[in-house]
Amino acid sequence: MIFFKKKGAVHREDGSTTHRPKEDKFDTGLKRSRNRFREGLLSLVGKEIKIDHDFMDEIEAFLYQSDFGPRITESLLQKIEESSRKSPVTNYEHIQDIIRDAFRDHFAGNDAKIPVGNHHPFVLLVAGVNGSGKTTTLGKLAYAYAQQGKKSLIIAGDTYRAAAVEQLETWAQRAGASFIKNPGAKNPSGIIYDGIQKGIRDQSDLILIDTAGRLHNKAHLMEELSKIIRVIQKLIPDAPHENLLVLDGTVGQNGLIQAREFGKILPISGLVVTKLDGTAKGGVLAAIHEEMGVPVKFVGLGEKIDDLLPFDADLYVDSLFGNRD
């Protein structure tokens, strides 16, 4: 019997605790986006509306303002037009269905799996601008893998910001992960080399590497990231096995510019989009995905340690458009 239900966990009379289901986390995290979508769409189309030129203009503006991205927007407009040929009158539910189906189709091939069991240790590198949520993501990842019984080592590869190293150390402790740092070092190569050696020696399942988010200029950042890769490959030639780009979901179209720049510097294998709970434009995920052409692997839906979730397109779409209501 359920005793009480509070913030993320269900506590039972027998003292056991189960964690909040994923559906709840997606629903809670995407509440602002869901409400905005619903209000915006309802203001355009209620019980019945004729699909005419004015309506098409308004719906086009709504889709662009929602940051859905050009591909989804174009396909949505086409589908709405097609539907108007069959029946010139539509309603909220019908338009909502069209939008939801287009999102589902968009993410159909998105493979969020990270095959950590394929390598030992599995080396995962995290990049992104400062403030995007890199540190938090690393801590949450180490925690999530610890829950699966995996042992992680976090390497503080952003040696330029002492506060960032400290913050990362705190996250590592909370996640029960090992940690290695050398704050103030001129460049991160030494600590990364030592860290990889330690990970191999300690038989870590995962080595998670933080990198600097902003250096003097792009050439400098590129030089540093390629040096990091070279150092890693001296010890593990086929690593890193995953290069994740962390993007702040609240920055909208700016996130696309950042993503593009990082994509030129590093072979990005997957995306982590954070702070989706803090935006009303959760549809931006589709635009980011479209721009980068790599899978969304994780989404950040809150600040707590278990608020980073593997991206699940069905749960995401259902939460964004209120399917479970």
Ligand SMILES: Nc1nc2c(ncn2[C@@H]2O[C@H](COP(=O)(O)OP(=O)(O)OP(=O)(O)O)[C@@H](O)[C@H]2O)c(=O)[nH]1
């Ligand atoms: N609401 C919310 N906040 C988040 C999420 N992810 C990260 N944050 C917050 O965003 C802020 C920045 O996160 P950090 O992890 O410090 O970002 P960073 O990229 O490592 O930045 P530096 O430490 O400056 O290098 C922190 O206050 C986090 O708590 C999320 O999914 N939801």
